[in-house]
Amino acid sequence: MTRDGSGARQRCADITPGPGGVMTDEVGVVTGPLTLRSELDRLEVTLRVQYKDADEWYTVTGGRCTLADAADLDAVHAIAVALLNRPAG
Numbered sequence: 001m002t003r004d005g006s007g008a009r010q011r012c013a014d015i016t017p018g019p020g021g022v023m024t025d026e027v028g029v030v031t032g033p034l035t036l037r038s039e040l041d042r043l044e045v046t047l048r049v050q051y052k053d054a055d056e057w058y059t060v061t062g063g064r065c066t067l068a069d070a071a072d073l074d075a076v077h078a079i080a081v082a083l084l085n086r087p088a089g
Contacts, residue, residue: 012038022034030051043066045067
């Protein structure tokens with residue numbers, strides 16, 4: 001687990017979404033090699049993606065939830081990776 005500058009906990013994984021890409025709030029659909037980051041601030045999780053090695057992060061549409069326990073971050077991140085990583089299409 002890593003922490004960003006604000007102290008929020010996060011998990012990251014490189015993913016390749018399927019042909020439909022990943023819908024984001026800021027720029028619409030993003031495609032190609034991406035990095036997925038699951039950020040936990042208190043009990044609020046936010047999923048963000050960025051083009052691999054880019055600077056900008058985009059919020060995954062519908063990618064926010066409140067956890068009952070901060071320990072659930074690992075499970076949420078694993079599920080998000082399993083849903084969004086579709087390298088075979």
